[in-house]
Amino acid sequence: MRFVDVSDEVKKKLKKFKSDKAIIEGFYRTLEELSIAPDPTKIGERKHGFYRNCHAIHITKNHSLLYRYFPEQDLLHLIDLDDHKNLYGRDNRS
Numbered sequence: 001m002r003f004v005d006v007s008d009e010v011k012k013k014l015k016k017f018k019s020d021k022a023i024i025e026g027f028y029r030t031l032e033e034l035s036i037a038p039d040p041t042k043i044g045e046r047k048h049g050f051y052r053n054c055h056a057i058h059i060t061k062n063h064s065l066l067y068r069y070f071p072e073q074d075l076l077h078l079i080d081l082d083d084h085k086n087l088y089g090r091d092n093r094s
Helices: 008-016 022-035 082-090
Strands: 003-006 055-058 063-070 075-083
Touching: 003 022, 008 055, 008 075, 022 063, 063 082, 075 082
Parallel strands: 003 075
Antiparallel strands: 055 063, 063 075
8 A cells, every 4th residue: 555645735625625524535535545555656647837747636525635656666655635725826627
């Protein structure tokens, strides 16, 4: 099982969303999937721009988890957890 590094930002967001059962359950389900997957980069969607070299995976319809995988150390670094607008500064629906 790989080592998972959770950033302070993700810890804050988990406290913020603690009453939203769908986000919390989705987070732990996704975390389990990422920790046992042979290659976590195959699960998420590769990002570009500010978050290049990172991947994102939807945990609910509106919320995503940003992460980066370091295969040399078998380390999964969780970067951020939020909705699209707060992560990327814009909304795709317009």
